[in-house]
Amino acid sequence: xxxxxxxxxxxxxxxxxxxxxxxxxSPELDVLGITAVAGNVPLPLTQKNARxxxxxxxxxxxxxxxxxxxxxKRKLVTAEHVHGKTGLDGPKMDDxxxxxxxxxxxxxxxxTLRAEPEKTVTLCPLGPLTNIATAFLKAPDIIPRVQEIVLxxxxxxxxxxxxxxxxxxxxxxxxxxxxxxxxxxxxxVMPLDVTHKALTTRPRIEAFRxxxxxxxxxxxxxxxxxxxFDMEKYGxxxxxxxxxxxxxxxxxxxxxxxxxxxxxxxxxxxxxxxMTVADWWRVTKRPANCxxxxxxxxxxxxxxxxxxxxxx
Ligand code: BDR
Ligand code: CA
Numbered sequence: 001x002x003x004x005x006x007x008x009x010x011x012x013x014x015x016x017x018x019x020x021x022x023x024x025x026s027p028e029l030d031v032l033g034i035t036a037v038a039g040n041v042p043l044p045l046t047q048k049n050a051r052x053x054x055x056x057x058x059x060x061x062x063x064x065x066x067x068x069x070x071x072x073k074r075k076l077v078t079a080e081h082v083h084g085k086t087g088l089d090g091p092k093m094d095d096x097x098x099x100x101x102x103x104x105x106x107x108x109x110x111x112t113l114r115a116e117p118e119k120t121v122t123l124c125p126l127g128p129l130t131n132i133a134t135a136f137l138k139a140p141d142i143i144p145r146v147q148e149i150v151l152x153x154x155x156x157x158x159x160x161x162x163x164x165x166x167x168x169x170x171x172x173x174x175x176x177x178x179x180x181x182x183x184x185x186x187x188x189v190m191p192l193d194v195t196h197k198a199l200t201t202r203p204r205i206e207a208f209r210x211x212x213x214x215x216x217x218x219x220x221x222x223x224x225x226x227x228x229f230d231m232e233k234y235g236x237x238x239x240x241x242x243x244x245x246x247x248x249x250x251x252x253x254x255x256x257x258x259x260x261x262x263x264x265x266x267x268x269x270x271x272x273x274x275m276t277v278a279d280w281w282r283v284t285k286r287p288a289n290c291x292x293x294x295x296x297x298x299x300x301x302x303x304x305x306x307x308x309x310x311x312x
Contacts, residue, residue, distance in 0.1 A: 001028075002030075003027060003028055003029055003030040004028060004029055004030065004122060004250060005030045005032050005116060005120055005121045005122065006023065006029055006030065006031055006032065006121070006122045006123070006124050006250065007031075007032050007033050007034070007035060007108075007109065007112065007121060007122075007123055007124065008020060008023060008031060008033075008034045008035070008124045008126065008247075009034075009035045009036075009037060009067070009105075009109075009123060009124065009125040009126065009127065009129075009131050009132055010034060010035070010036060010037065010046070010050060010125075010126040010127050010243070011036065011037050011038065011039025011040045011041070011046045011087070011126065011127030011128065012036075012040070012046055012049035012050055012052075012053060012087055012088060013039070013040040013041075013046075013049070013083050013087055013088070013126070013127070013243065014083060014087075014088060014089075014090065014222035014223065014225065014226045015126075015226070015240075015241050015242045015243040015244065016040070016049075016053075016126045016127065016243045017049065017052075017053045017056075017088060017218075017219075017222060018219055018222070018223075018241060018243070018244045018305070018309075019124075019126055019243035019244040019246060019247045020034065020050065020053045020054070020057070021053060021056070021057050021215055021219065021308075021309055021312060022244050022247045022248065022251075022304075022305060022308050022309065023124075023247045024054065024057040024059045024062065024312070025057065025308040025309060025311045025312050026247070026251055026308055028250070028251055029247070029250060029251070031062060032063075032112055032116075032121065033062070033063040033064070033065055033101075033108055033112065034050045034054070034062060034063070034064045034065070035064075035065045035067050035105035035106075035108060035109060035131050036049075036050045036064065036065065036066050036067055036105065037067045037068055037105070037127045037128055037130050037131045038068060038069045038070060038071075038076050038078075038128070038130070039076075039078070039079070039127035039128045039168075039169065039172055040078060040079045040080075040082070040083045040087045040127065040168075041078055041079075041080060041083065041085075041086065041087035042069065042076065042078065043066055043067070043068070043069040045086060045087050046087060046127070047064060047065075047066040047100055048095070048096060048100075049086070049087050049088050050064045051064050051096035051098050051100065052088065052093050052094075052095075052096045054096075054098060055096050055097070055098055056093075056214065056215055056218060056312075057215065057312050058312060060096075060097075060098035061098075062098075063101050063108075064098075064100055064101060065100070065101045065103055065104065065105035065108045066100055066101075066104070066105060067104065067105030067106055067130070067131035067134075068105070068106065068130040068131050068134055070130075071128060071130050071172055071173035071175070071176065072130060072133060072134070072173055072175045072176050073175050074172075074173065074174075074175075076172065077162070077168075077171065077172050079162070079168055081229070082226060082229050082230075083226060084225065084226075088222065089225055089226075090218075090221045090222045090224060090225030090226070091217070091218055091221040091222065091225075093218075105131050106131055106134045106135045106138060109123075109131065109132070109135040109142070110135050110138060110139040110142055113135075113139075113142035113145045113146060114139075114141070114142060114145070116145075118144070118145045119145065119146070119147040120147055121145070121146065121147055122146075122147045122148045122149070122150060122250065123146055123148075123149045123150075123151075123185075124149075124150055124151070124246050124247065124250070125149065125151040125152070125153070125169075125180075125246075126151070126152050126169075126242075126243040126246060127169055127172075128169050128170075128172035128173040128176060128177075129151070129153070129169070129170075129173055129176040129177045129179070129180045130172075130173045130176045132149070132176070132179075132180055133173070133175070133176035133177075133179040133180055134176070136179055136180070136183055137179065143183050143184065143185060144184075144185075146185045147186070148185070148186045148187070148188065149180065149183075149185050149186070149187050149188070150187075150188040150190070150246050150249055150250060151169075151180070151187070151188070151189060151190065151246065152169060152190045152195065152242050152243045152245060152246050153167055153169035153170045153177065153189065153190070153191065153276070154167050154169075154170050154177075154189055154191040154192070154263065154276030154278070154292075155167040155191045155192035155193060155276060156191060156193055156276065156278035156280050156292070157193050157280075157294075158191070158192035158193050158196050159192075159275075160274075160275070161192060162274075163272075163273070163274070165266070165271065165272040165273075165274070165275040166266075166272065166273060166274030166275050166276075167191065167192050167274070167276065170265060170274045170275075170276055171273065171274030172274075174265050174266065174267045174273055174274040175267055177265045177274070177276075178264075178265040178267055181263055181264070181265055181289055181290065182289070184289075187289060187290035187291070188249060188258075188290065188291045188293065189258075189263065189276075189290045189291065189292050189293060190242070190245040190246055190249065190256075190293050191276065191278075191292060191293065191294075192240070192242075193293070193294050194245060194256065194258070194293045194294055194295060194296050195240040195241070195242040195245055196234075196240045197240075197295065197296050197298055198240055198241045198242070198244070198245055198296055198298055198301055198302075199237060199238040199239065199240055199241075199298065200223045200227055200238035200239050200240075200241060201237050201238045202238075204238070204302045204306075205220050205223050205224065205227075205238070206220070207302070207306045208220040208223070208306060208309060211306070211309060211310045213309075213310065213312065215309050215312040216309055216310065219309055223238075223239060223241070226239055227239030241305070244301075244305060245293075245296065245301070248301050248304055248305065249293070251304060251308075252300070252304060255296055255297045255300050255301050255304070256293050256295065256296050256297075257293070257294065257295045258291050258292050258293035258294050258295070259280060259291070259292055259294065260288040260290070260291050260292075261278060261279050261280055261282065261288050261290065261292050262278075262279040262284065262286035262287060262288050262289055262290075263276050263277065263278045263279070263289060263290050263292060264276075264277045264286070265277070278292055280292065280294075
């Protein structure tokens with residue numbers, strides 16, 4: 001079967017980095033490009049980090065594009081408190097030598113979706129949804145051309161990680177999230193409810209290190225770095241590997257389970273801004289607009305991840 005064509009929209013971030021490595025290590029996927037967005041850290045760092053990760057994967061020919069440097073209507077909120085000053089704190093890394101593409105990420109998204117046959121390109125957003133929403137606003141004709149969007153964002157049972165009510169990616173650009181959730185594109189959502197079950201543990205981290213490769217060591221050191229934050233906050237046994245869930249879903253959807261439900265984005269309330277109001281119990285008649293994932297077979301997920309990272 002021909003590999004599935006994807007575009008990864010991302011704000012690396014250690015967990016974004018692991019997701020990119022997983023995608024680049026997987027022959028089932030054809031990464032048409034990586035579009036960087038402002039999120040965990042500002043855009044100059046996210047586009048640079050994306051290139052660092054491509055080089056680490058031994059794939060410097062991957063095209064990386066810089067996109068929007070601020071949310072649609074709001075000031076950028078970043079997450080250095082989780083990911084460190086560079087966004088990829090932990091191991092020391094050299095600056096990338098591979099080039100950044102000249103084209104704006106939004107124009108790349110539009111051009112690619114127009115050029116590829118209809119419904120053959122899947123979008124994988126791992127950060128705030130600014131690039132995707134901007135492309136949809138600028139070129140609404142591309143919306144029905146998207147095969148599927150599989151994104152990391154939101155929360156229901158786990159509520160918020162950046163505010164009591166909101167998950168980071170949705171909170172940073174709720175207006176963009178609203179556009180995506182209302183777009184009508186088939187949508188799969190990986191909320192905190194599932195990513196908080198994809199926890200690194202000591203044996204899982206050591207399995208990455210035991211690969212004895214540079215990518216394996218980097219993944220172990222990145223997770224070592226950012227797990228301290230979640231362990232202190234949640235008292236959990238490790239840190240959630242949020243963003244790789246998106247790529248793992250494309251490789252093996254049977255690792256996950258969820259419900260087809262309606263999810264609306266809160267864009268007005270100061271108190272609950274960016275909340276994903278998920279009708280998990282189907283108490284309204286609002287039509288389903290996404291598959292909202294709730295569970296993961298974590299051991300299978302980490303087996304897949306370790307096996308694939310080991311191929312790099
Ligand atoms: C999301 O926010 C970022 O900090 C992570 O990279 C992930 O995409 C989790 O809320
Ligand atoms: Ca991210």
